[in-house]
Amino acid sequence: MRNMITVAVVAASLVLGHTPIDAQRAVPANRTAGFANRAPGTELRAPRSFRTNAEATYPGDPADSLYRAARSAMNRSEYGRAAELFRQVTDRFPKSAYAGDALYWQGFALYRRGSNNGDLENAVKALELQGERYPKASTRSDAQALLVRIRGELARRGDEGSGRRIAQDAGRATARCPADDDDDDMRIAALNALQQMDSDQALPILREVLDRRDACSVALRRKAVFLVAQTNTEAGGELLVKVIGSDPDAEVRRQAVFWLSEVPGERAVTVLDSILRNTRDTDIQEKAVFALSQHESSRARVLLRGIAESGNITEELRSRAIFAIGHHSGTREDGVFLRSLYPRLTSERLRETLIQSVAQIESADVRAWLLSLVSNDEQPLEVRKKALFWAGQNVTAVSDLINLYEELSDQEMREQLIWVLSDRKETKATDKLIDIARNDKNRESRKKAIFWLGQQNDPRVKKLLLEIINQ
Structure with missing residues (x-):
């Protein structure tokens, strides 16, 4: 009672x-x-x-x-x-x-x-x-x-x-089946209310809900999966594992995989590893990769790296793993791993994802590596432009970007750098754009610099534009 x-x-x-x-x-x-x-x-x-x-x-x-x-x-x-x-x-x-x-x-x-x-x-x-x-x-x-x-x-x-x-x-309130988002249904509201209870009290009730198989219980089971994960207990994790293996509704199973990231302990990581090895459901695989990226276990990091470098896994899953390593973990060791992985990748998409991922890791090694890609004429142009973009997102000192302008011989790369400089807030970046607009030998470079300067509210820019107009 x-x-x-x-x-x-x-x-x-x-x-x-x-x-x-x-x-x-x-x-x-x-x-x-x-x-x-x-x-x-x-x-x-x-x-x-x-x-x-x-x-x-x-x-x-x-x-x-x-x-x-x-x-x-x-x-x-x-x-x-x-x-x-x-x-x-x-x-x-x-x-x-x-x-x-x-x-x-x-x-x-x-x-x-x-x-x-x-x-x-x-x-x-x-x-x-x-x-x-x-x-x-x-x-x-x-x-x-x-x-x-x-x-x-x-x-x-x-x-x-x-x-x-x-x-x-x-x-x-049993005349109709609740929808997933029907929080006005008293049964959904009662499930929501379980958040106010101790997990020892809530889990038995949630277990009963998840054991149901009647048509009206699907929305309740989907809601219950989320609530089980929020108990943040190993018992909750075991219940999610049971759901993954037995629930007849695909979306309930997918949500159970997704929320395993909230469950502590190595058991959840082992289950996620097994899912990635044995399931052919791409949506569940993607949720498993995400769950690994959110899990605090060091073994989860190891598994993500294995996915990232595996040639037997779809490009989509590898891309998600590569993305997660830099965005959700981002340690110095992750940076070392990603940089070592780069030359082994043959897909331009994976390379671009890796560049974005590694740019999330703050270190001098990362900054130097990104600039080395920018300067490497043997790399595909789009890859170099991607590296330059991410190097410019406050990862690299503006003085290094300014020095890079003179080193670049490719016109497209120079125009990319002009755009990158226009996005920086430092006075030195604006100074360089003004210099390009006035003195660069390439007409297209001058036009690009003038265009991007026109987006700035700087008195020096107004003066420059008047000079050009009055020539």
């Missing part, structure tokens, strides 16, 4: 106000052992899913002035005063056009004050009264949403009856 109420309580909170879970978002750094708890004091934040601004729209109504006074008190955050005035609207003017909505705003004001259970219980009474007397009120759907939220808060404070009511409401 305790677990059921816990799930129901937080399900109410999530289904009515919190941002739906994005399965690709980054996991908070403090989530190292079980789910992160909600920060104290956030339970009574005004949800975005029901109205928070009481508008006065019936100026000729006998309750208009009283309603406006209540509205003003609400806007000043005087919630107790506002609740009392909204109550008077309904009591004194039960046939007013404002009467039904006033009950909603009375409940909302009490909810916002929420200093004790009495406020919340009175809010429930006001909202229930609206349903009985004014079922067609314009705020009725907002009131229903707020009612579930308040009951959830009461249950969180120990009111078992409120928790049981929410659980019963959730159990009745």
